[in-house]
Amino acid sequence: EADIYQTPRYLVIGTGKKITLECSQTMGHDKMYWYQQDPGMELHLIHYSYGVNSTEKGDLSSESTVSRIRTEHFPLTLESARPSHTSQYLCASSEGSDEQYFGPGTRLTVT
Amino acid sequence: GQSLEQPSEVTAVEGAIVQINCTYQTSGFYGLSWYQQHDGGAPTFLSYNGLDGLEETGRFSSFLSRSDSYGYLLLQELQMKDSASYFCAVRDNYGQNFVFGPGTRLSVLP
Numbered sequence: 001e002a003d004i005y006q007t008p009r010y011l012v013i014g015t016g017k018k019i020t021l022e023c024s025q026t027m028g029h030d031k032m033y034w035y036q037q038d039p040g041m042e043l044h045l046i047h048y049s050y051g052v053n054s055t056e057k058g059d060l061s062s063e064s065t066v067s068r069i070r071t072e073h074f075p076l077t078l079e080s081a082r083p084s085h086t087s088q089y090l091c092a093s094s095e096g097s098d099e100q101y102f103g104p105g106t107r108l109t110v111t
Numbered sequence: 112g113q114s115l116e117q118p119s120e121v122t123a124v125e126g127a128i129v130q131i132n133c134t135y136q137t138s139g140f141y142g143l144s145w146y147q148q149h150d151g152g153a154p155t156f157l158s159y160n161g162l163d164g165l166e167e168t169g170r171f172s173s174f175l176s177r178s179d180s181y182g183y184l185l186l187q188e189l190q191m192k193d194s195a196s197y198f199c200a201v202r203d204n205y206g207q208n209f210v211f212g213p214g215t216r217l218s219v220l221p
Contacts (some may be wrong), residue, residue: 098141100154
């Protein structure tokens, strides 16, 4: 059973606010990912990390940042939220294969 | 860059067999994966093909032809609970970046 957690599950905030979406996994996986997914649409990779102190941007241009100070923790920060950031954010981890374990997601609404 | 194509929707009846195709264009290729996602849920891994041929896992099978840049997911003995979206995904030429297809919404009718 995969153990990957995201908080909050739902968030409604106003424009201009700074927010951090949390993601933690207890499987000791080195690889972690953040995806953005609009309803009924594909997943877009926005950030990934292959280990502590290693972060890279994905294909989707994003105004967010990430950090990887501990193996188990991979938070995503939006410095100034905008309505265009309204979406679902999914965190995932993997050990070395193509099998990714996904968290339950954070549904973000920016008003 | 990478691009993947899948049919947007497929409908079938319980007990039937359905095939969901995926074609891809990549500057490099490290394998094709399939994920299932129910409405409101997170994607879950179904299968991976790194080499040509068929991989079977219970009612689900996945096939890859690298020379044709093509793969498919085969679902047998369809059940109502199989109604979901199915995504194919590839890793890019550096093997670091994952790209997902647009997804195929499967509806299983009684």
